[in-house]
Amino acid sequence: MRKQFLFLFLALFVWNTNHAQTKSTRVGYIDMEYILENVPEYTEAKTQLELKAQKWKQEIDTKQNEINTLKEALKAEKALLTRELIEERETEIKFLETEMLEYQQKRFGANGDLIIQKAGLAKPVQDQVFTAVQDIAEAKKYDFVFDKSSSFTMLFAAKRFDISDQVLRVINRAEKRQELTKKQLAAEEAKESKEDAIDANPILAERQKALDAKKVARDKIIADRLLLQEQKKKEYEERRLQLQADREAKKSGTVSATTQKTTTDGAKEAVTKTVDPAIEEAKIANAEAKAKQAEDRANALEERKKVIEERKQALEEKRKKTLEDREAIKKAKEEQLKEKTNNN
Template sequence: MKKLFLLACIMSFSLAQAQIATKVGYIDMDYILEKLPKYGEAKSKLEEKANGWKQEVELKKTELEKLKKSLEIERIILTKELIDEREEEILNFEKELLEFQDKRFGPRGDLVIQKTTIIKPIQDQIFNIVQDISEKRKYDLIFDKSSDLSIIFASGRFDISDMVLRELLRAEKKETLTQKQLKEQEAQDKLIDDRREDPRIGEREKAQEERQQQILNTREERQRVLEERKAEAIKKRQELQQAKQQAIEERKAEAERRKTELQARKQGATETKEAVTETKAVKAENKQENTPTKNKVETQAEAPKNNTQSAEQNRLDQIEARKKALEERREEANRKKIEQQEARQKIIDDRKAEAEKRRQEIENRKNNN
């Protein structure tokens, strides 16, 4: 009857407000209570007490079973009076057990009373918050999903349980938060609630986030392409510098090779010339030595002593003359060698200057490009 009356009231209200948009919401009391820390702590303590009462019940049941088994075993040796007395004792014990169970777990037992004592203040606070939300957000109807009223289907955007829960938690933290923090949190909660009530807000924000992300992706792509081009330019510059350096090294190696070949040819020509000069000098010396010997033999009979002294003096003079000629030839050869080296060095310097000029031209072309 209660459900039918409530549904009838809802239908009547809906018909009366047919021309006016009706704003409906619902809460889940069980969900809100389970999310509250203080309710969880109180519930845990109550469950500990209930477990203790259950253990007491189990102990009494065990004791009752022992009494019944003992009576069954001893029944054949007991008199009728003793049997009646024992049966009455068992009945009284069973009565006490039922009374204890009803006292602890009955409809008006300690468990229900203490549970109501815990939940009642929280429920009152929740109801007050629901009234405030209804006034602020213009709700016409708010149901409790966990009550006796059966709701077959309800869209999540009509569920204000999280809204109520946030208000409860904020009330608990009110003393620890500053006014600025409370205002910031309220503003953030209002934005969340607006999104929940009006899906278009969330869709617009989602579209805006997608556009921002697209813009960010485009910027990142441009930056990536720019970095790739920059890296490619640096790579080409390095390759060009390496090619230029390699060309310079090859030119230096070629110049050094030519220099070595020229020195080798010059050294060979000098040695050949010196050898020919020395050979001629030796032949001339031998010829000169043979001539005095011949004269000496011809004139030996006439003046043996004078001819011997004269021949010796002539030979010493010729040796000195050859030494002097050899020194002059060596000085001339050294002079020519120095002149050739200077000429080769000039050629090398000219080639280096030419290579540096070409390198500078390549660098200028590269900079201009």
């Protein structure tokens, strides 16, 4: 009985070992940095934090410049100061340096505001990533999921084992669901099921990539065709306007002259110019009239400036004369008063 039990135990052990060896192990990995950089909320908050850090750095630079100024001033005036004043200034400089270093450590130290706020910034997204990784691993039977950006050394990782995009889709789905109606939610769920099927089947994934590449090529061909059509339409419109101008020129009796100009490659290009003598004379007369008006306006401004300057000069001379007369009257009164005093 004991031998039969031992035989059954050994047989079961061997079967379990063989089953474990024949079972394939599924391994996947994520890139946390890639995921964080593609979450809009995280990137916006990170930008705000970087601006705040830049402001802190400017404050530290300002403090450092003040300390350098005090040091230079002390160095220049040291020979003229007493020992007590020198010690007082050195104490002040040392106090400011200590204060600046403490502020720098508070903002950028190992336990500073920048590190703490950056960690607090990433934690909500990291929690979402961990939840999404667990859901994907349970649904698709992954045995191990690693983080490529962590301290864990990964010498090589094939792209087909990267599930970062799947994690991003799960995070974005959760945010989209809160804003969708029932009809939109049903359409989104159908799209999600299709994406999950593609992720689960490498052959479908490759086929989808090929379809996406063909779609991009097709869109480019369509865009090129539309651009060519626009160019042809523009050329046709220019040709139509030129023909219309030629007809108008013939009706009004103007002369249409075609000149030839030689291009750099030896080809000749026809250039049509329409010349109307009456119109040209009118343009010249109009230009001369404008030039004369501008000249008259400039002369009038010069005359006005001269008149203003002459008025200013006359007023200045009048003011000086008035002051001189007042001064003379004042002196005369003082002399009369002085004579009366002497006579008395």
